Amino acid sequence: MIAVYSLHQILHNPPREFISNQVEAYGESPERAELILEALMDIPGVELKKPEVFDGAHFQKIHESGYLHYLETAFDEWIADGLWSEGIMPEFFAIGHLRAGAPPANPLGKAGYYMTDSCTMIVKGTWIAVQYSAFTALTGARYLLGGEPAVFSLCRPPGHHAGYNFTGGYCFINNSVLAAKYLQDNGSLTIGGTRKVGILDIDFHHGNGTQDIVQRLENILLVSIHGDPRHNYPYISGYTAENTAKNINYPLAAGTSDDTYFEIFREAVSQIKNYGAEYLVLSLGVDTFEKDVLGDFRLSTGIYGKLAEYLISDLDIPILIIMEGGYNIEYLSTNVISFLTPFIKI
Numbered sequence: 001m002i003a004v005y006s007l008h009q010i011l012h013n014p015p016r017e018f019i020s021n022q023v024e025a026y027g028e029s030p031e032r033a034e035l036i037l038e039a040l041m042d043i044p045g046v047e048l049k050k051p052e053v054f055d056g057a058h059f060q061k062i063h064e065s066g067y068l069h070y071l072e073t074a075f076d077e078w079i080a081d082g083l084w085s086e087g088i089m090p091e092f093f094a095i096g097h098l099r100a101g102a103p104p105a106n107p108l109g110k111a112g113y114y115m116t117d118s119c120t121m122i123v124k125g126t127w128i129a130v131q132y133s134a135f136t137a138l139t140g141a142r143y144l145l146g147g148e149p150a151v152f153s154l155c156r157p158p159g160h161h162a163g164y165n166f167t168g169g170y171c172f173i174n175n176s177v178l179a180a181k182y183l184q185d186n187g188s189l190t191i192g193g194t195r196k197v198g199i200l201d202i203d204f205h206h207g208n209g210t211q212d213i214v215q216r217l218e219n220i221l222l223v224s225i226h227g228d229p230r231h232n233y234p235y236i237s238g239y240t241a242e243n244t245a246k247n248i249n250y251p252l253a254a255g256t257s258d259d260t261y262f263e264i265f266r267e268a269v270s271q272i273k274n275y276g277a278e279y280l281v282l283s284l285g286v287d288t289f290e291k292d293v294l295g296d297f298r299l300s301t302g303i304y305g306k307l308a309e310y311l312i313s314d315l316d317i318p319i320l321i322i323m324e325g326g327y328n329i330e331y332l333s334t335n336v337i338s339f340l341t342p343f344i345k346i
């Protein structure tokens, strides 16, 4: 199995975040990706590849160009304005009508316009890391188009909370939608849009960014299984009332166990199958694990392998696995490898 990873991705290394009413060390640390990489290096049958560099026009198919320009220039502008040298943390948020107009010129105002929370920082190395995370996703998609049955893109920072024109939840560019669009357009820079692609998001948190972007695209179906947003990030989305022809939400209760999860997972896979997807992009988060600090499910390490086996046996289409969340450092790589092992054996 091919696994794609770039060391550029560790250049995004924010010192801290404001979460759970206190300032803490940044939860989405470079160490997360390094631990998974280290585990992959020990497994026979895993072929590690560096990502290729892609034209930024691919990003513009799924994100607003003003937003992409912001990601690219924000840190330098922030520093030129004499603001906090460690990085960008908004102190104001443009909600509702405040976001109806053009973004303000002031760097603090701009941060509040494009960033939706206080746990996602932009630092010196963010833009380069974000681009390489996106290239990692696109390279995985390219291997799939080349005939690989399954590929793992070890993306970091993650992407599923990044919307058309906003950051959030440690995310900047939406790697899963980017890869789905690339697969749909057969790698071309011309927008095709007729090939059906499914995105199955099994991170603990609802992929609000993915949901936001797929509404603007055609022939991509998002199916998401996640924690109840009444009690979990991103709070304002992930409910069944938001379901459209383009996205299906399965919010699950706190304490969800392996058996209950597996039942819903099978239903979610049947939605992808019935849709007639030609490719699957799997947003893999292992913050559904019982000991994860940011989730409230009770899944065991063993269930991840069973989910993967079910995907292989039930779906006869190529699968691109994109890394999203998972924050228990002690168990992170074990859970990811549990999921990947059936694919490595293909």
Ligand SMILES: [Zn+2]
Residues within 6 Å of the ligand: 203, 204, 205, 285, 287, 324, 325, 326
């Ligand atoms: Zn998550």
